[in-house]
Amino acid sequence: EAQVTQNPRYLITVTGKKLTVTCSQNMNHEYMSWYRQDPGLGLRQIYYSMNVEVTDKGDVPEGYKVSRKEKRNFPLILESPSPNQTSLYFCASSYGTYRGYTFGSGTRLTVV
Amino acid sequence: AQSVTQLDSQVPVFEEAPVELRCNYSSSVSVYLFWYVQYPNQGLQLLLKYLSGSTLVKGINGFEAEFNKSQTSFHLRKPSVHISDTAEYFCAVSKETSGSRLTFGEGTQLTVNP
Numbered sequence: 704e705a706q707v708t709q710n711p712r713y714l715i716t717v718t719g720k721k722l723t724v725t726c727s728q729n730m731n732h733e734y735m736s737w738y739r740q741d742p743g744l745g746l747r748q749i750y751y752s753m754n755v756e757v758t759d760k761g762d763v764p765e766g767y768k769v770s771r772k773e774k775r776n777f778p779l780i781l782e783s784p785s786p787n788q789t790s791l792y793f794c795a796s797s798y799g800t801y802r803g804y805t806f807g808s809g810t811r812l813t814v815v
Numbered sequence: 816a817q818s819v820t821q822l823d824s825q826v827p828v829f830e831e832a833p834v835e836l837r838c839n840y841s842s843s844v845s846v847y848l849f850w851y852v853q854y855p856n857q858g859l860q861l862l863l864k865y866l867s868g869s870t871l872v873k874g875i876n877g878f879e880a881e882f883n884k885s886q887t888s889f890h891l892r893k894p895s896v897h898i899s900d901t902a903e904y905f906c907a908v909s910k911e912t913s914g915s916r917l918t919f920g921e922g923t924q925l926t927v928n929p
Contacts (some may be wrong), residue, residue, distance in 0.1 A: 708856075743824070745905060746919040753830070763914070776853050793858055800909040800917050801866055806858035813892075 705730045709794050709807035716784055716814055724779045724810050726794030734797045735777040736761070736804065737769065739790040752777055755792065784814040817842040817908050819920035830898055836891040836923045838881055841886030842883045847891040849907040849917070859905065865889060901927045906919065 707728045716722055728735065736751040738761075748761030752771040768780040768790055777796075779786060790812050795804040822837040840846060847866050851859040863874025870882040880891045889906060906920040 738919075743921060745821075745921040748917065751916065762918075764872035795859075801864070803849065803864055804859075804917065805910050806860065 707794055707796050707803065707805050707807035709792075709810050712808065712810060714810060714812050716812070718785055718814055719783050722781050722784060722812075724781075724792060724794075724812070725777050726777045726779065726807060728777075728794075728796040729772065729775065730796060730805065732796035732798055732805075733774075734799060734804075735771065736795045737767070737777070737779045738793045738795065739763065739808075740793060743791050746764070749779070749792075784812075786814050788812065791815050816909055816917050817846060817907050819906050819918055821904075821920035821923050822921050824921065825924045827928060829928050830855055831895050832891065834896050834900075834925065835893050836904050836906075836925065837918060838889045838890065838891065840887050840908045841905070842908060842910060844885075844910055847909045848876070848880075848882060849909070850878070850889075850891050851905045851907060851919075852876075853903045853905065853922075855902070861878065862904070863892070874878050896925070896927045896928050898929060901924060 710725045733754050735781040737749040738746040740746045747763045752758045794807040797804045818841050820839045820862045828907050849864045850862040852862045853859045865872050865882045878893050903922045903924050905922050909917045
């Protein structure tokens with residue numbers, strides 16, 4: 704089944720404790736993105752990647768890091784999480800934006 | 816820079832009534848336009864898209880949208896809604912020259928009541 708898999712689905716952590724949210728796709732897509740969803744703000748792009756080793760900042764990159772060492776994986780790293788990063792995170796992949804993105808099921812992160 | 820505004824944050828309707836969810840965009844270049852739907856506790860899925868050609872595009876589940884360049888709008892419509900259409904709907908825009916950047920609106924919560 705074609706899908707984008709994110710882990711974990713739910714995560715509660717403390718301020719300053721480094722964490723990684725994994726994302727993997729099995730469709731051989733070139734493009735991958737991370738979004739955060741907050742009430743009243745819709746989805747905002749954090750980082751995106753056009754292919755292996757090619758990444759760029761989205762609209763809200765502060766406090767996040769990404770890497771794309773393999774085509775199928777695009778992990779999101781929070782080196783020192785803060786409470787304002789409490790949010791619902793989505794990973795998505797595509798052959799190109801015009802083709803439409805396939806989204807993962809989301810990761811709900813709470814930073815206390 | 817491109818941006819998207821969804822004019823209604825919540826739209827309550829009765830079952831079998833028609834519905835229109837409004838979306839306006841701004842961009843200095845040609846754009847691709849999309850509607851995505853998010854059912855409770857799920858990720859987003861593509862409902863329909865406008866790339867070029869006919870300004871009326873049809874999507875899944877009986878939805879359609881009309882691209883209006885002069886009014887910079889891309890409103891989503893359905894002639895008769897079902898309870899199962901209850902979800903949050905997002906309008907999104909991407910510049911033609913950009914393969915990765917997708918800008919979303921704030922979302923519209925559609926609630927269909929019996």
